[in-house]
Amino acid sequence: MKKFADIIINIHSLPTEHPFTYLIPEHLSEIAVGCRVLVPFGSRKVEGFCVRLHNQMPDTNTQLKTIIKVLDEQAVLTPELIALSTWAADYYLCKQVDFLAAMVPAKGRTGVGLRAKRVKTAYITEEGFAAQPKGKKQALALKLLRQNKSLTLSRLAQAGVSSATVRTLAQKGWVKIARRQVRRDPLADLEVNKEEPIVLTEAQKKALTCINKDVSQKPFLLFGVTGSGKTEIYLQAIAERLEQGEASIVLVPEIALTPQMTERFVSRFGDLVAVLHSRLSAGERYDEWCRVANGEALVVIGARSAVFAPVQKLGLIILDEEHESTYKQEERPHYHAREIALWRAKWHKATVILGSATPSLESYRNAQCGNYILLQLPERIADRSLPSVEIVDMRQELKDGHKSIFSRTLIAALQDTLQKKQQAILFLNRRGYATFVLCRECGHVMRCPDCNVSLKYHLPNKELCCHYCDFTAPYPDSCPNCRGRYIKYFGTGTQKVEAELCKQFPGIRVMRLDADTASKKGQYQKVLGSFKRQEADVLVGTQMIAKGHDFPNVTLVGVITADTALNLPDLRAGERTFQLLTQVAGRAGRGSLAGRVVVQTYTPEHYAILAAKNHDFEVFYAQESKLRLELDYPPFSFLIRLLISGENEGQVINACYFLVSALADSVDVLGPSPCPIEKVRGRYRWHILVRGKELDLIRRSVKAVAAEFSQSAFAGGVRLTLDVEPQNLL
Ligand SMILES: [Zn+2]
Ligand SMILES: [Zn+2]
CATH class of the missing domain: 1.10.10 (Arc Repressor Mutant, subunit A)
Structure with a gap:
């Protein structure tokens, strides 16, 4: 038995990152590397992670303290995950303890461990x-x-x-x-029939053969149009790994992790499947985690954080919809699941599949440069054709005196669909009824007092709501600025689309799916299930309805406005618009009936919209790459974002200039400037972008500056957040 344990204290704000050495008492001989423990720290009792056991008396004058208890029944972290946390902390410029905390299957109360x-x-x-x-x-x-x-x-x-x-x-x-x-089994209620592998098309066979041979050990970019049968390839590649006794991890965007998706995996692999996502209870997560760690479950399916699943013998990692921005964690630690997956694959000599109908620019460029191997599925299965996409110029509609939110083309298409007893999906990426409230006398726009963003008008309570915090206010009778009476709501949200549909098509059955309707537990599945059973004619929704779902009777998809994402001040606005339009359009014509897509826009000439119309990724990629190259943006350079926030705007600005002057001359600095969302929850937000051809170089420079900042007078009132390879610049 070893005498000492090195413990990383689970407190983010500690200035030191090194582990502390503790004595292991006789009765805790079961302690292992990867255990969580309770230890005395100063005058408190705190949690920590055991990262090393040894017999070397540390070189210190202070009396060593003794571990109080081992928290969890089973070590929650493997040596591989501890090594990963060290690497990831360095790569993402954050603390190792943030990663260790993110890897833990679930958080219980402090000092209380997880048990079976x-x-x-x-x-x-x-x-x-x-x-x-x-x-x-x-x-x-x-x-x-x-x-x-x-x-x-x-x-x-x-x-x-x-x-x-x-x-x-x-x-x-x-x-x-x-x-x-x-066992607390999250899938206990799932009823499934055993499903056999499906016969593959020639293109699918070719891709699977390459994946199974995996000669070069480079990641595969599986680029297949919507409905081309990527999932079946995943399933058969997993089956191949199971034959070898190896485990697989399948990552899907949180939103696509529907029971239908899980069902498909369970029907193929039964009890070998474990699910890991944020909607499980702590007990369920722990039990699933243990089944994975003990090798009882060999197929892990989950959202972003499942990339940390403690598999022992990893053969395959899949990132489905690899372009999705949800793979990047927007809170601490800011990591991208793709980078973590690539690291783990290297450690285990495992295969990586990045699947998408609209690969990210980064991944596609990696494929072109030979870092990834490109596998293509250019056709939909069962000879189904891609839906035809029509672009409607909404400026022309207005000129012709047609003011409805539905163009004449969309109205005709809806009528046709309803007549044939088929179904339609209408997509709009804004929830609520109206998107802003404006006084027509003085131009005053109602804003959230804490976030400085325009308030949205919501039914049925006729309230103004902030989408960045939980602020709500009653709809005003008069303008708070000029007391004028001409205050009115403008812009279109999903609630308005629903209301207008009912007005325009009496008797129509409409369902709505957005963050408002899906907030109740189980509601999301309920709406989708009901729509699939054709209990409604039209489904109106936000990006929640854009991916992963198969509705065989849906023949029409309408995009109310394609410009919402396009007008965001973000370098990926074009890319996101192309991806979203392609995904939404991909919902049409997935059954035996042909599909039709109507896209309404005020910028019909934009290349992202035109490329989506023609289902032409190559053209989009060429255009977008040219633009990014000219602007020297990723994937042609690397970015690190420094987000500076605080309650006092003057302090925030001063901190920005302190940082800029401290940055090395060798790096390219953009800003400082206020973030597009200038204030959230009472905190002013500014940012600086650091750019360079070599990530390592800019990382070192930013790391040095951040260390300087933490010692400066600003550190008290201003928060500095580092985001390496940011996905979101708002
Ligand atoms: Zn006014
Ligand atoms: Zn707010």
């Missing part, structure tokens, strides 16, 4: 089988136990047998009471 669930269970003994009890309840209990051999006490209580009765039986030696471990 055990419930009191009665087991019948041999004497019990032969016994002749007198009482009625005792007889009932023994009858049930003879049938089932063992039953939990709560199950017996449901049948009318009290725990007192069971204890009496135990005293007589007829039953034994023991605690039995029960």
Whole structure:
């Protein structure tokens, strides 16, 4: 047994990053690397991660303290994950402890560990089988136990047998009471039929063969149009790894992690599947985590953080929809699941598949440069054609005196769809009823007092809501600025689309899916299931309806306005618009019926919209690359974003100039400038972008500056957040 343990204290704000050495008391000999522990720290008791066990007496004058307890029943981190946390902290310029904390399966209360669930269970003994009890309840209990051999006490209580009765039986030696471990199974309610592999098309076969051979050990970029059968390739590649006794991790964007998706994996691999995502309870997460760590589950499916699943023998990692921005964590630690996946694949010599119908510019460029291997699926399965996409110029609609939010083309298409008893999806990336409230006398726009963004008008409570915090206010009778009466709401949100549809098409059955309707638990699945059963004619929604779903009866997709994403002040605005339009359009015509897409826009000439119309990724890629190259933006350079925020704007600005002057002359600095979203929850936000051809170089420079900043007078009132390779510049 080792004498000492090196512990990383789980406090983000500690200035030091090095581990502290503690004594291991005799009774905690079970401690292992990767355990969470409770230790004395100063005058407090805090949690920490054990990263090393050894016998080297540390070189210190202070008295060593002793570990109080080991928290979890099973070590939650593997040596590989600890090594990963060291690398990732350096790569993403954050603290190792942030990564360790992010890797833990679930957070319990401080000082309380995660355990398996055990419930009191009665087991019948041999004497019990032969016994002749007198009482009625005792007889009932023994009858049930003879049938089932063992039953939990709560199950017996449901049948009318009290725990007192069971204890009496135990005293007589007829039953034994023991605690039995029960699995908290998040998929317990899922009913599935066993599904066999589907016969592959030639293109699918070719791709799968390359993946299974994996000669070069380079990541595969599986570029397949929507509906081309990427998932089937994933399933068969996983099956191949299972034959070798190797595990697979499948990452999907949180939003696409629907029961339908999980069902497909379970129907193929049964109990070998574990799911990991944020909607599980802490107990469910821990149990799934242990099943993965113990090798009982060999197929992990989950959202971003599942990339840390503690698999022992990893054969394959898949990132489905690899272009999705949700793979980048926007809070601490700011990591991208793709980079983590690539690191783990290297460690395990595992295969990586990045799948997408609209690859990110970064990944496609990597494929072109030979860093990734490009595999293409240019056709939809079963000879289904890609839907035809029509662009409607909304400026022309207005000129012709047609003021409805639905163009004449879209109205005609909707009528046609309704007549044929088929279904339509209408997409709009803004929730609420109206997107801003404006006084027509003085031009005053109602804004959130804490976030300085325009307030949205929401039904049914007729409230003004902030989408960045939880601020709400009643709809004003008069302008708070000039007392004028001509204050009115403008712009279109999903609620308005729903209302206008009902007005325009009496008797139409409409469903809406956005953050407002999906906020109740289970509501998201309920709406989608109901729409799939054709209980509505039209589904109106935000990006929640854009991906992953198969609705065979949907033949029309309408995009109310394609310009919302395009007008965002972000270097990826064009890319996001192209991706979104392609994904939304991909929902049409997935069954045997042909699909049609109508895209309404005020900028029909934009190359992202034209390329989406023609389903032409290559053209989009060429145009967008040219632009990025001219501006020297990623993927042709690397960026690190320094976000500076605080309650005092003057301090924030001064801190910005301090940082800029401290940055090395060798790096390219953009800004400082106020962020497009200037204020959130009462904090002013400014940013600086540091750019360079070599990530390592700018990383070192920023690291030095951040260290200087933390020692400066600004550090108290101003917060500096570093984002390496940012996905979001708002
Ligand atoms: Zn006014
Ligand atoms: Zn707000």
